[in-house]
Amino acid sequence: MALDGSLERLRREGRIVVVGASLAGLRAAETLREEGFTGTLTMIGDEPYEPYDRPPLSKQVLLGRVPADHTALPRRRAIEAQWRLGAAATGLDLSAKRVALADGTSVEYDRLLIATGVRSRPWPNELEAGLDGVFVLRTRDDATRLRHRLKAGPSRVLVIGAGFTGSEIASVCRERDLPVTVAERGPTPLSGALGSVIGDVAAQLHHQHGVDLRCGVMVTGLEGDGVGRLRRAHFSDGGTVDAEVAVVALGATRNTEWLAGSGLAAGPRGIACDAGCRAFDVRGIVADDVFVAGDVARSPHPLFGYRFLSLEHWGNAVAQAEVAAHNMICRGEERRPHLWTPYFWSAQFGVNIKSVGVPNMADQIIVSQGSLGEHRFTAAYGYQGRVIAAVTFDQAKWLEFYQRQIEQAAPFPPPFATVDRRTEGMRPVPAGFPDPSVPTHGPQVTVSGYSPTDQRVTFTPAGHGHHA
Amino acid sequence: MTSVALLGQILDYANRADPYPLYAELRRTPVVRDESGPYLVSTYWEIHSLLHDPRVSSDIRNLAPEAKTAPRTEDPDLPPSFIRLDPPDHDRLRRLIMRTYGPPHAPRRVYGLRGEISGIVSGLIDRFQGRDRIDLVDDFSYPFPVTVICRLLGVPQEDEQRFHGWADTVATAIEPAVGTPEEQQAHWQAIREAHHQLAEYLSGLIAQRRRAPREDMISALATDRGADESPMSLPEMLSNLTLLLIAGHETTVNLITNGMLTLLRHPDTLKQLRADPDLVIPLVEELLRFEPPVQLLPERTTLDDIEIAGTTIPQGASLWLVPASGNRDPRRFPEPDRFLPDRPDNQHFGFGSGIHNCIGSPLARLEAQAALAELVRRLDNPRLVEDPPPYRHNAVLRGPRHLPIAFDGLSR
Numbered sequence: 001m002a003l004d005g006s007l008e009r010l011r012r013e014g015r016i017v018v019v020g021a022s023l024a025g026l027r028a029a030e031t032l033r034e035e036g037f038t039g040t041l042t043m044i045g046d047e048p049y050e051p052y053d054r055p056p057l058s059k060q061v062l063l064g065r066v067p068a069d070h071t072a073l074p075r076r077r078a079i080e081a082q083w084r085l086g087a088a089a090t091g092l093d094l095s096a097k098r099v100a101l102a103d104g105t106s107v108e109y110d111r112l113l114i115a116t117g118v119r120s121r122p123w124p125n126e127l128e129a130g131l132d133g134v135f136v137l138r139t140r141d142d143a144t145r146l147r148h149r150l151k152a153g154p155s156r157v158l159v160i161g162a163g164f165t166g167s168e169i170a171s172v173c174r175e176r177d178l179p180v181t182v183a184e185r186g187p188t189p190l191s192g193a194l195g196s197v198i199g200d201v202a203a204q205l206h207h208q209h210g211v212d213l214r215c216g217v218m219v220t221g222l223e224g225d226g227v228g229r230l231r232r233a234h235f236s237d238g239g240t241v242d243a244e245v246a247v248v249a250l251g252a253t254r255n256t257e258w259l260a261g262s263g264l265a266a267g268p269r270g271i272a273c274d275a276g277c278r279a280f281d282v283r284g285i286v287a288d289d290v291f292v293a294g295d296v297a298r299s300p301h302p303l304f305g306y307r308f309l310s311l312e313h314w315g316n317a318v319a320q321a322e323v324a325a326h327n328m329i330c331r332g333e334e335r336r337p338h339l340w341t342p343y344f345w346s347a348q349f350g351v352n353i354k355s356v357g358v359p360n361m362a363d364q365i366i367v368s369q370g371s372l373g374e375h376r377f378t379a380a381y382g383y384q385g386r387v388i389a390a391v392t393f394d395q396a397k398w399l400e401f402y403q404r405q406i407e408q409a410a411p412f413p414p415p416f417a418t419v420d421r422r423t424e425g426m427r428p429v430p431a432g433f434p435d436p437s438v439p440t441h442g443p444q445v446t447v448s449g450y451s452p453t454d455q456r457v458t459f460t461p462a463g464h465g466h467h468a
Numbered sequence: 469m470t471s472v473a474l475l476g477q478i479l480d481y482a483n484r485a486d487p488y489p490l491y492a493e494l495r496r497t498p499v500v501r502d503e504s505g506p507y508l509v510s511t512y513w514e515i516h517s518l519l520h521d522p523r524v525s526s527d528i529r530n531l532a533p534e535a536k537t538a539p540r541t542e543d544p545d546l547p548p549s550f551i552r553l554d555p556p557d558h559d560r561l562r563r564l565i566m567r568t569y570g571p572p573h574a575p576r577r578v579y580g581l582r583g584e585i586s587g588i589v590s591g592l593i594d595r596f597q598g599r600d601r602i603d604l605v606d607d608f609s610y611p612f613p614v615t616v617i618c619r620l621l622g623v624p625q626e627d628e629q630r631f632h633g634w635a636d637t638v639a640t641a642i643e644p645a646v647g648t649p650e651e652q653q654a655h656w657q658a659i660r661e662a663h664h665q666l667a668e669y670l671s672g673l674i675a676q677r678r679r680a681p682r683e684d685m686i687s688a689l690a691t692d693r694g695a696d697e698s699p700m701s702l703p704e705m706l707s708n709l710t711l712l713l714i715a716g717h718e719t720t721v722n723l724i725t726n727g728m729l730t731l732l733r734h735p736d737t738l739k740q741l742r743a744d745p746d747l748v749i750p751l752v753e754e755l756l757r758f759e760p761p762v763q764l765l766p767e768r769t770t771l772d773d774i775e776i777a778g779t780t781i782p783q784g785a786s787l788w789l790v791p792a793s794g795n796r797d798p799r800r801f802p803e804p805d806r807f808l809p810d811r812p813d814n815q816h817f818g819f820g821s822g823i824h825n826c827i828g829s830p831l832a833r834l835e836a837q838a839a840l841a842e843l844v845r846r847l848d849n850p851r852l853v854e855d856p857p858p859y860r861h862n863a864v865l866r867g868p869r870h871l872p873i874a875f876d877g878l879s880r
Contacts, residue, residue, distance in 0.1 A: 369522055369555065370555070374556075378522075395559075397520065397822055397823045398522055398823075400520045401517075404517065416523055416772040416773075417772040418522035418772075419522050419523075419524075419527075419554040419555050420522070420554065420555035420559075
């Protein structure tokens with residue numbers, strides 16, 4: 001069967017625009033070329049840099065082992081793109097098939113990929129956020145600035161929020177022998193992502209490494225010294241801490257504002273798309289020429305009841321970008337679904353943490369191998385009698401097995417004998433996730449219901465929220 | 469229940485030179501019970517899955533006595549080495565060894581041996597001067613890795629010859645004993661004797677290094693007090709050092725010998741490598757897929773029933789995984805029987821996978837890369853004298869016993 005004429009023309013001389021020049025955008029561009037797209041490829045990015053890798057920013061870069069500008073992503077192949085870096089996309093006209101840029105120009109497309117990702121949620125009080133010494137960590141420039149300040153040896157660093165990024169920053173501070181206080185509104189570090197059973201282990205790691213960890217408190221204010229430098233933070237329990245540096249690690253906000261009014265189903269939860277990465281419009285109908293990939297996407301996952309998941313995971317960005325790129329230039333019957341099983345890792349306090357599945361959908365947890373007390377274990381998460389996720393602390397080699405358990409909807413608790421099963425592995429316990437209606441610093445997996453447009457979700461803008 | 473009678477044929481010496489057709493036959497049933505008892509697993513994804521399955525035990529004590537058929541290489545008077553243990557004991561020992569061997573605590577241990585390795589390679593090849601024929605095994609592959617292990621562990625050069633002797637004898641335990649009962653008795657006696665002498669020698673060296681530590685790995689093992697768990701006891705150290713010696717020795721000998729044999733059978737690839745020495749890096753990976761030094765992983769045990777590929781392997785079964793067959797599985801590797809030195813996506817089982825993944829792999833890679841690149845560069849017009857060459861008896865650690873190579877001269 002011959003290729004449809006217009007598809008053939010698209011592949012040969014079409015115009016593809018990728019908005020977002022980070023991991024997902026780059027891998028998509030490479031896949032497009034790999035699969036034979038020879039037309040015009042435009043890469044639009046708000047940062048002035050070619051695609052770079054973010055995971056090292058909160059680890060090797062802050063430690064001073066790798067300069068921030070040595071994090072460029074390795075290239076799989078040449079992509080021969082027209083780069084529009086440093087010019088953020090500001091608007092989308094679906095009917096004219098045109099993306100507007102901050103520099104006043106616009107770019108027309110035949111196919112569009114949206115991979116604008118997320119940005120760190122800023123400190124809600126703008127005046128306080130502007131104090132010298134208050135940082136966020138998302139970009140290469142953020143990392144350069146923070147690293148410079150850590151190197152100067154501040155008297156104390158305050159980390160606001162003990163999710164993965166916050167915990168990694170605290171770990172780096174301790175490795176640099178800097179006094180550090182961590183403030184977390186949840187009962188433990190990582191409780192939003194992994195629940196408080198595992199969060200208790202994370203808290204032990206903080207304590208063991210000399211972190212001043214304060215859980216169940218909010219930072220109510222940041223105080224300057226009169227010349228605009230951070231001096232002190234105030235807590236909801238009435239306490240204070242003197243710190244020269246505060247790192248705001250309150251999770252991320254999806255970069256969708258530029259799509260307001262475009263007609264796409266884009267909002268604070270991300271951009272809804274089908275499993276084939278095609279964007280939904282506000283009517284809940286998929287667009288044929290607009291695709292989504294990476295942190296900004298939310299798509300239904302068959303393994304998790306077709307619920308819409310938003311995943312801020314490195315591996316998801318790669319896998320989804322590859323699927324999106326393939327589907328952008330193939331015939332309808334050749335489209336592939338994005339069936340990636342959520343997977344992420346973190347390195348903190350000398351421990352390698354990995355997770356597979358969607359832990360925060362779980363109701364129960366069991367330590368199936370190893371021991372929480374030894375900080376080396378594999379824990380399986382259960383939801384309504386089936387395995388839904390697993391996490392390992394320094395036992396990553398078992399994760400693939402549990403991934404298959406998740407993919408096969410295997411029963412929970414796991415009914416079989418394994419190596420290294422201890423007494424604590426005999427009975428499941430509640431996993432200890434916070435009430436999902438309470439906003440936290442933002443877990444890296446968000447389960448956001450069944451509807452593409454998801455009108456039921458009400459978002460509390462950070463500025464009016466709990467931290468101010 | 470289907471069963472096959474293939475394990476006997478695989479172990480049969482008559483099939484040593486080319487076991488691959490047998491593996492292909494085996495793959496027709498990915499998981500199958502051999503009539504001799506064990507379950508054989510021969511396809512890539514099934515092997516991969518079982519290597520990562522916590523219901524599979526490597527602890528020999530979980531195996532029914534009648535299922536223990538593979539030859540024993542370990543000193544019966546020492547505790548089991550970590551390769552024969554499950555978590556958490558396995559993990560503790562492996563961690564303690566890694567603290568002295570690899571990152572993050574000892575990131576330069578292997579990398580720092582590069583200079584020594586190329587020096588040893590050059591020295592061995594220099595000795596070919598004036599000859600037009602060598603036995604690659606006796607003249608190169610055999611003496612090379614054990615010398616490297618001596619340098620790694622910190623065995624003084626003046627003791628290396630004695631160390632070689634024990635290593636040779638201890639390594640013969642992986643071969644089935646042959647001959648009259650008296651001869652077999654003498655064979656096992658000699659191995660036991662070598663074990664004892666090796667243990668005694670290592671104990672002395674450990675004590676010495678404890679008093680006056682040097683930069684070597686034995687010093688690091690003997691003096692490591694930094695871990696948050698109990699340090700290795702002396703018997704544990706002896707057991708695991710012996711393992712490193714045997715496992716790091718035989719396998720590397722075979723990797724290098726199989727490598728030259730494969731290159732001599734593919735003269736175009738050999739020419740390519742000579743013109744582009746960097747090709748050796750992917751080439752060694754392909755070699756690990758194509759002719760892996762460890763062909764079979766015998767005697768793992770199921771702790772529970774495991775359903776896989778339409779078969780239920782019952783609890784307590786003896787499991788023999790066949791990574792050399794998985795490496796040739798057409799469902800995983802296109803054109804699996806072709807040797808393609810720059811094969812992409814080459815996640816072979818040459819070093820296993822999962823928690824027992826070969827700890828020596830970074831060292832083995834360096835050794836094989838250095839050896840093959842240099843042999844190919846310096847041997848002028850090398851060619852096989854006989855094909856196939858004579859093989860060792862062992863079906864698990866498979867490789868030629870001799871590899872006579874003729875050549876016209878030696879480059880500098």
